[in-house]
Amino acid sequence: MSKADLRRLVDLTDQLNQYAYQYYVLDQPTITDAEYDQLYQELLALEAQYPDYVQADSPSHRVGMLAQSGLEKVTHETPMLSLANAFNQEDLARFVASSQAASEGPVTYVGELKIDGLSVSLRYQDGRLVQAATRGDGQIGEDITNNVRTIASVPLKLPEPLDIEVRGEIFMPKASFLALNQAREDQGLPTFANPRNSAAGSIRQLDSRITAQRKLDVFLYSGVFSPDLGLASQSQMLAQFKEWGFHINDQTRSLTGLADMWDFVEEMTSQRHDLPYDIDGIVFKVDDFDQQAQLGHTVKAPRWAIAYKFPAEEQAT
């Protein structure tokens, strides 16, 4: 392989990843689909000619492959906890009172949309995606690495050689769900009941080429990482995750207490049907990581977070 060919292969890989990031994460495409496709075909030709030189973060990994057997089990070194629920303003008031009582100094909060999908853990070593797993029972999940590689907004390589685990929610955007069900109807196949079920079915496929066709997405909102990274709060962590190229939900709010928590609940209750994805509530978290550590967690859930659940809606009959 000539140096020029190798340089071209690496340049194309980096260029195409940058274009895909602008398209899928920033929603700000900078080239046309035709231009992207032409560059992609050139890369595929070079990879076919030199298979040993295919880069770990090549966009050609996005198309998926058939798994040899069932999904492997994965043990979460740090358990993936669940959340305590709140159903009304009084429940939130209790959460605010208890979190302020047990923390030194004033407490501020972050409000984040509760995405109606399924929780996932992404592990990066030396800045490369090495494993993705479902939450499972919180201790043991399933390896879905090949399927997650096909999700366009998941970075296969980070801009820094980080060892980090990030966690979030895989979901199927409403538009993908409608298109998928329309296609299944046309093929005489049973349709999915809702985007969450179709995301769950799509991400646990043994054939990730099928996953690749399902147009899934992910929002990341927590992680397991060394204090050396110097991340002192949830809001600072989210800003840093965004800089590293992770897809972060843009409706996240800094909140001072019950009054603006409830304002956010009312705002998102009225807006939820206009969002391009399903949400089933709002997650409120104490922002400061030291205060989160003071509050700790029960066996099941952190004391520094609570999930406000929207009231069940009457299904349109």
Ligand SMILES: NC(=O)c1cc2c(N)ncc(C(N)=O)c2s1
């Ligand atoms: N089970 C959990 O801990 C969570 C579940 C979810 C979810 N489905 N969507 C968003 C968040 C968030 N922004 O923290 C969380 S946290």
